[in-house]
Amino acid sequence: MSISLMPLPYLLSLGAIYVCNGLLVYFAMKFYHSPASEGMRIREPTHKRAHPGRAHMRRNSIFSSVLTFGVPIVLYDQLFSASPIAGWVGATQILALLVIYDFLYYFLHRYILHGSLHRVHAVHHRARHPRANDSLFLHPVEIFLGVALWTACIGLIALFNPMHPVAFLIALLIYTVVNTVVHWGLDTGYLPYFDYVSRMHNTHHISMRSKNYASMSAFPDILFGTTETRTEAAVTAASN
Ligand SMILES: [Zn+2]
Ligand SMILES: [Zn+2]
Numbered sequence: 001m002s003i004s005l006m007p008l009p010y011l012l013s014l015g016a017i018y019v020c021n022g023l024l025v026y027f028a029m030k031f032y033h034s035p036a037s038e039g040m041r042i043r044e045p046t047h048k049r050a051h052p053g054r055a056h057m058r059r060n061s062i063f064s065s066v067l068t069f070g071v072p073i074v075l076y077d078q079l080f081s082a083s084p085i086a087g088w089v090g091a092t093q094i095l096a097l098l099v100i101y102d103f104l105y106y107f108l109h110r111y112i113l114h115g116s117l118h119r120v121h122a123v124h125h126r127a128r129h130p131r132a133n134d135s136l137f138l139h140p141v142e143i144f145l146g147v148a149l150w151t152a153c154i155g156l157i158a159l160f161n162p163m164h165p166v167a168f169l170i171a172l173l174i175y176t177v178v179n180t181v182v183h184w185g186l187d188t189g190y191l192p193y194f195d196y197v198s199r200m201h202n203t204h205h206i207s208m209r210s211k212n213y214a215s216m217s218a219f220p221d222i223l224f225g226t227t228e229t230r231t232e233a234a235v236t237a238a239s240n
Contacts, residue, residue: 006076010165014072017169018065021176028132028184040186042202043129043232060136060143067147072168079154081162093157093167098174098216100153106220108149110213113142118208127183130205135183150175178216203228207239 006014031037072079113121120139127134138146157163181194182201188194196218204212211228214220221227228235 004077006073006080006165007082010082010169011069011073013169014069014172017173017176018068020173021180022061024177024180025132025135028180028186032131032185037186040188042185042187042199057133057136060138060140063140064136064143064147067144068172071147071151072165075151079151079158079163080165080168082165085161085164085167089161090164090167090170093161093163094171094174096157097153097163097168097171100156101150101175102214102216103220104149104153105146105216106214106224108145109215110224110226112145114208114213117141117145122208125205125208127205128207130183130185130202132180132184134205135180175216182215200228203232203235206232206235209239210235 032041109121120141123139124134124137124142127137154163154168178197182197184198185202186195187199197216200212200218200221201215204210211226212221213226218227230238
């Protein structure tokens with residue numbers, strides 16, 4: 001059996017998405033700690049948190065890169081097809097991947113990461129006042145579960161029609177940007193969707209008992225009645 005790997009232009013694009021996300025994290029951190037973000041920070045840190053350390057972040061970045069590059073490379077034949085498709089089919093694939101992942105991640109987060117694996121997830125929740133680089137601050141088991149879920153969602157779509165690599169790359173770009181934005185700790189006042197998801201996930205980080213389990217949209221929390229309606233002060237008080 002011959003295995004064809006993901007063609008080089010797509011692999012280079014995958015690498016470019018990771019570089020862009022690294023730059024977004026870097027500049028979001030710079031902005032957060034600059035006077036320009038005054039009035040935009042959702043919550044000012046009230047105490048110093050022991051920084052996870054560059055070595056931890058580096059290890060996590062390497063591990064998640066190996067998984068995210070490795071899976072589409074090794075499973076290229078099973079999940080993808082570069083045969084030409086209509087624009088609307090590609091757009092549907094992008095939307096389907098993001099929506100399916102948003103809902104399945106909600107269940108993983110609510111019932112497993114806040115259930116039997118709460119000790120694993122507690123590593124990420126050590127960031128009570130998340131900033132952009134906390135999007136990388138995860139236990140390796142949580143990184144593995146996230147990539148496995150993302151891959152399973154592509155597999156679900158491939159049951160109907162293998163995903164076009166360009167649609168996959170656009171969905172990945174959107175996902176990585178939103179995942180950084182939900183952690184950047186800013187309410188800019190100019191970007192309504194980004195400001196909403198950033199506030200929503202920021203409240204989730206106050207405590208392991210906060211609601212708002214979805215990360216990309218408000219829909220799963222609204223549908224399953226887990227939108228956090230308490231004020232930030234009330235959630236903080238309940239967590240102490
Ligand atoms: Zn988070
Ligand atoms: Zn959580």
